[in-house]
Amino acid sequence: xxEKGSLIVLSGPSGVGKDTVLKLFLERYPDCALSxxxxxxxxxxxxxxxxxxxxxxxxRFMELVEAGEMLEYxxxxxxxxxxxxxxxxxxxxxxxxxxxxxxxxxxMALKQRGEQAVFIFLMPPNWQTLRHxxxxxxxxxxxxxxxxxCIARDEIGQAPEYDYIVVNDDLDRCTDxxxxxxxxxxxxxxxxxxxxxxxxxxxxxxxxxxx
Amino acid sequence: xxEKGSLIVLSGPSGVGKDTVLKLFLERYPDCALSxxxxxxxxxxxxxxxxxxxxxxxxRFMELVEAGEMLEYxxxxxxxxxxxxxxxxxxxxxxxxxxxxxxxxxxMALKQRGEQAVFIFLMPPNWQTLRHxxxxxxxxxxxxxxxxxCIARDEIGQAPEYDYIVVNDDLDRCTDxxxxxxxxxxxxxxxxxxxxxxxxxxxxxxxxxxx
Numbered sequence: 001x002x003e004k005g006s007l008i009v010l011s012g013p014s015g016v017g018k019d020t021v022l023k024l025f026l027e028r029y030p031d032c033a034l035s036x037x038x039x040x041x042x043x044x045x046x047x048x049x050x051x052x053x054x055x056x057x058x059x060r061f062m063e064l065v066e067a068g069e070m071l072e073y074x075x076x077x078x079x080x081x082x083x084x085x086x087x088x089x090x091x092x093x094x095x096x097x098x099x100x101x102x103x104x105x106x107x108m109a110l111k112q113r114g115e116q117a118v119f120i121f122l123m124p125p126n127w128q129t130l131r132h133x134x135x136x137x138x139x140x141x142x143x144x145x146x147x148x149x150c151i152a153r154d155e156i157g158q159a160p161e162y163d164y165i166v167v168n169d170d171l172d173r174c175t176d177x178x179x180x181x182x183x184x185x186x187x188x189x190x191x192x193x194x195x196x197x198x199x200x201x202x203x204x205x206x207x208x209x210x211x
Numbered sequence: 212x213x214e215k216g217s218l219i220v221l222s223g224p225s226g227v228g229k230d231t232v233l234k235l236f237l238e239r240y241p242d243c244a245l246s247x248x249x250x251x252x253x254x255x256x257x258x259x260x261x262x263x264x265x266x267x268x269x270x271r272f273m274e275l276v277e278a279g280e281m282l283e284y285x286x287x288x289x290x291x292x293x294x295x296x297x298x299x300x301x302x303x304x305x306x307x308x309x310x311x312x313x314x315x316x317x318x319m320a321l322k323q324r325g326e327q328a329v330f331i332f333l334m335p336p337n338w339q340t341l342r343h344x345x346x347x348x349x350x351x352x353x354x355x356x357x358x359x360x361c362i363a364r365d366e367i368g369q370a371p372e373y374d375y376i377v378v379n380d381d382l383d384r385c386t387d388x389x390x391x392x393x394x395x396x397x398x399x400x401x402x403x404x405x406x407x408x409x410x411x412x413x414x415x416x417x418x419x420x421x422x
Contacts, residue, residue, distance in 0.1 A: 123406070127413035153414040156407070164395065165403040181398050183391035184375065192376040195334070196367070202338035203364040 005031070005097040006185045007088065007115070011107045012122030013152035015133040017168045018101060021122065025175040032097045032182060035088050038064070041079035054084060071115070072106045097182050104158045111161065118185040120178070121162035125169040216242070216308040217396045218299065218326070222318045223333030224363035226344040228379045229312060232333065236386040243308045243393060246299050249275070252290035265295060282326070283317045308393050315369045322372065329396040331389070332373035336380040 012018050026034060038054040040061050049055050056064075061080045064070050073082025088098045100117070102110075111119060124130035134148050159165060164181045168174045185191070223229050237245060249265040251272050260266050267275075272291045275281050284293025294311055302309045311328070313321075322330060335341035345359050370376060375392045379385045396402070 121400075123403075123410065127410050149414075153411070156410055156414060159407050160400055160404065162400055164398040165400055165407065166398055167406075177394060177398055180391040180394035183388060184395035187375040187377050187388055187392050189332075189371055189373055189376055192334075193371065195378075196370050196376065199334065199338050199367055200364070203360075203367060 003095060003186065005092040005095050006182060006191075007092065007117040008032075008097055008099045008182055008185070009107045009110060009115075009117045009119045010099050010101050010122065011104050011120075011155070011162070012168075013124070013130060013155040014148060015130050015137065015152060016122050016124050017133075017171075018122055021168055021171065021174055021178065022099070022101065024171060025178055028175055029179050029182075031095070032099060032179070033091055035083050035091075035098050035100045037081050038070075038084050039079060039081045054087070071100070072102060072110055074103075074106060097185075104155045108158065108161060118164065118182065119162040120164045120166055120181055121159045122174075122178075123156070123159060123165050123167050125167055214306060214397065216303040216306050217393060217402075218303065218328040219243075219308055219310045219393055219396070220318045220321060220326075220328045220330045221310050221312050221333065222315050222331075222366070222373070223379075224335070224341060224366040225359060226341050226348065226363060227333050227335050228344075228382075229333055232379055232382065232385055232389065233310070233312065235382060236389055239386055240390050240393075242306070243310060243390070244302055246294050246302075246309050246311045248292050249281075249295050250290060250292045265298070282311070283313060283321055285314075285317060308396075315366045319369065319372060329375065329393065330373040331375045331377055331392055332370045333385075333389075334367070334370060334376050334378050336378055 010018070010022075022034065026032060036050065036052075036054060038056050038061060040056065040058045043049065043053070043055050047053065047055075058080065061073075061082065064084060065073060065082065069085050070082040071085050071088060073080060075081075083100055083102075088100075091098045100110075107119060110117060124133075130152060131149060134152065135145055166174060166177050166181060189196075221229070221233075233245065237243060247261065247263075247265060249267050249272060251267065251269045254260065254264070254266050258264065258266075269291065272284075272293065275295060276284060276293065280296050281293040282296050282299060284291060286292075294313075299309050299311075311321075318330060321328060335344075341363060342360060345363065346356055377385060377388050377392060400407075
């Protein structure tokens with residue numbers, strides 16, 4: 001029996017190292033996959049349809065939204081981005097855990113809608129490390145950096161809303177912990193109630209006084 | 212920094228294979244240890260004090276109980292058995308996850324008392340497998356087997372009260388899942404609130420408008 005994979009929602013402040021963690025993580029753990037988003041923007045050179053994104057028209061995008069076929073979606077710079085349910089379900093049915101790497105706001109919207117997912121927040125080991133990384137990134141004007149720090153602080157303020165906190169103090173340890181959290185998710189009692197019920201019913205069908 | 216290990220409460224019906232799973236598990240994962248119980252019964256040949264049990268007098272046992280120094284305790288066949296808090300705490304402080312292998316009733320008592328622990332229930336892959344194992348065990352009278360099945364059925368009925376269900380379908384898989392659940396426990400948001408608070412306070416101490 002192939003068990004259905006879990007839906008994993010992963011967020012974390014800008015600068016925490018999500019991309020580096022995910023790159024190593026996906027190499028190490030082929031039982032997990034990153035969800036592929038749909039977008040209305042044009043493919044860039046080298047981008048592959050179905051791997052980097054599903055490139056679709058705005059009309060098709062809106063049809064999927066209206067049919068309730070997008071897990072979540074948002075618009076940036078005039079382009080739409082979203083997560084098609086069907087692609088996520090296909091991977092989960094094949095037994096893979098599917099990771100949705102999304103912003104805090106999108107994650108909280110999914111949670112409030114009661115979406116059955118494991119919500120994981122990636123944290124820096126401390127504020128100083130995150131600040132240092134955000135300050136070093138590029139050569140932006142001080143107000144751009146200030147704005148970035150402000151957003152990161154607000155995002156960390158939402159961390160208590162997530163189910164699990166994984167700290168990116170050491171890349172190896174972080175990827176292993178991330179996998180433990182995902183592997184453990186399938187064992188949470190609320191995900192096992194149908195199985196428990198089945199065993200109890202089988203046990204009740206047997207008249208133990210036969211012995 | 213050595214992180215404090217978690218307290219793990221493990222139960223499962225008789226015949227589910229707890230001893231076999233734990234033996235392999237403890238060999239594989241030295242970051243976990245089985246808690247050592249205290250008992251008032253006399254040591255049997257080959258039993259080592261502090262390894263198999265802490266062998267103590269009934270008077271000392273009762274002093275520990277009265278001082279609130281036993282996590283849980285029970286009496287069987289005129290002997291007392293209990294889990295001394297101090298030994299559990301010492302291992303946890305050293306960073307090990309300590310496993311308490313106890314009966315459902317004792318586990319539920321710990322839970323109702325609000326003990327901060329991860330409650331894991333070990334399940335058979337199905338009722339038939341468990342029944343078969345219990346029927347094959349020894350050459351007891353039918354009513355003894357019937358009684359055993361009845362107890363196992365009642366214990367499984369309490370499984371929904373646990374945090375996690377780990378299925379012993381395959382020994383390798385089962386030990387790995389057990390470890391994932393234990394490793395993930397430390398990442399649960401309720402165990403990380405002090406850390407999150409610290410990062411948020413550090414972030415607030417910095418006036419981001421400085422930039």
